[in-house]
Amino acid sequence: MGEPEENEFLDDPESLLEEEYHDDPSDEEIEVDSLRAERDELKDRLLRALAETENLRKRAERDRRDAELYGxxxxxxxxxxxxxxxxxxxxxxxxxxxxxxxxxxxxxxxxxxxxxxxxxxxKIEEISPEIGSKFDPKLHQAMFEAPIPDQPSGSIIQVMAKGFGIGDRLLRPAQVGVSSGGGQAAKSEPATDEPEE
Structure with missing residues (x-):
């Protein structure tokens, strides 16, 4: 007689049990899956709460610094x-x-x-532009414009009042006079010898 046929389930009886569990999930597996889902949800909520707390802390620190500097x-x-x-x-x-x-x-x-x-x-700093420097509308306020032959257009020709800033904010712009360019505006229409009526 020949050798008896080997039964694959006799060598590995656990594989038979695993097949049964996969086909029909038990209450324990459902409960484990539900606990895992709940854990993942709680972990997500915790991470979001931690991120929100960190954002609040940073915002409060920034507001405190701003209040200290700009109060x-x-x-x-x-x-x-x-x-x-x-x-x-x-x-x-x-x-x-x-x-x-x-x-x-x-x-x-x-x-x-x-x-x-x-x-x-x-930390209140003076803004005192020099004559001949370039006009900057972020720091200066043009009070008048005049044609000056030696000065290029847009250069400061007079400082009427100093400006002031605090931190990166402007308290008051410097009040300046600005050159309109080469002095061509100083020429008027040619005079005529005709008498006025």
Missing amino acids: GVRLARDLLSVHDNLGRALETIDDTLRTEHAALVEGLELTQRDLVAVFNKH
């Missing part, structure tokens, strides 16, 4: 007129007034220096 913008704008008035007062003082009222003049100068020191402490 006094309105007060700073109001103090610019005080700075301008002190500067005008000091410009009008002549030598006789300086000798006769030295203490008063010194007090005005100290007050202006203190104001400038406070501006520097709060």
